[in-house]
Amino acid sequence: MTNGVCVRPVLNRVFDTQTGTDRVVGVSCGSTLVSKCPPCAEANRRLRMQQCREGWHRDTEPEPPADMDDVQDEDESAADDTESTRRVRSTRRRQDAADLPKVEMDKRTVGATFTAPNGKTYRPSMFITLTLGSYGATHRLPRHVQGKGIVPCECGVVHGRTSPLLSTPVDPDTYNYRRAALDALHFPKLVDRLMQNLRRRAGYKAQYFAVVEPQKRLAPHLHAAVRGTVARDTVREVAKATYHQV
Structure with missing residues (x-):
């Protein structure tokens, strides 16, 4: 943590197809929460600051890339896809949309x-x-409704904040x-x-x-x-x- 290294790295096993050997490589967790990983959270905070300086707070238009004219969205490329002989994903709109x-x-x-x-x-x-x-009713914390006091979960039970049922389906058969x-x-x-x-x-x-x-x-x-x-x-x-x- 003192040296700015991730405190909870994700370990990945990498296989080398040339030599047939494998090794374990640690990858930063990339967390944005200080409570989980202070170094990664600080790195993400500084990245957002840099992005804001270069983009978010600009009052002039950025220079477009040279190949910007070649980029098409899905609607514009739909006509080209229908004329091609290769297999492509359909981009036609639903009639009820x-x-x-x-x-x-x-x-x-x-x-x-x-x-x-x-x-x-x-x-x-x-x-x-x-x-x-x-997608269906889930177990929730009780809420207070003015004039009605505490309203329990739909299952009829007043859950605590540490209850393992929180956010799980009330009825798994209909979820x-x-x-x-x-x-x-x-x-x-x-x-x-x-x-x-x-x-x-x-x-x-x-x-x-x-x-x-x-x-x-x-x-x-x-x-x-x-x-x-x-x-x-x-x-x-x-x-x-x-x-x-x-």
Whole structure:
């Protein structure tokens, strides 16, 4: 810890196909919590600071890469895929998917600015949290409802914070394990598609920081800080349509 080395490295066994030998290699855990690994948490904190200095707080547009014109999103490449003879993944839209009208794209990434009556300029941003839907009732801590006192879990028991039942299904026979597994498998694709659709509806290629965390029920959970502002109704509309499509 004193020398800035990970205190809980992940040990991986590496097999050398040339010599036929194997060895154990330690990889940093990459934790962002000081309570778990102070050196990795400090390294991640400094990385975020550097990223903010170089991107988040910019008030000018970054230089686009030379091959930017060659990059296409899924919708734009759909026509090319259908004409190719090679086997490709279909990108056709579902007929029952909600129609998300596009707006004219502005060639910017830093978000709009607003000037207050006192002359001060503000460049707002927003924080988005996206949670997957319920797959069935889970054991929860009791909550207090005004006028009703303590309300227990749906199973009728008042759990403590150390109860091993917390976040486990109340009824395993009716819990939708299949949907939970599919959501976890496709979550990276869901996030990628969500940002594409959100940018189309917002009208600019918004910059964002995002992190995916597992909830206690083990469902992935997204936190994203986005430069600029988008109406809440628009975010809800995009999230719903994207989940249905993916």
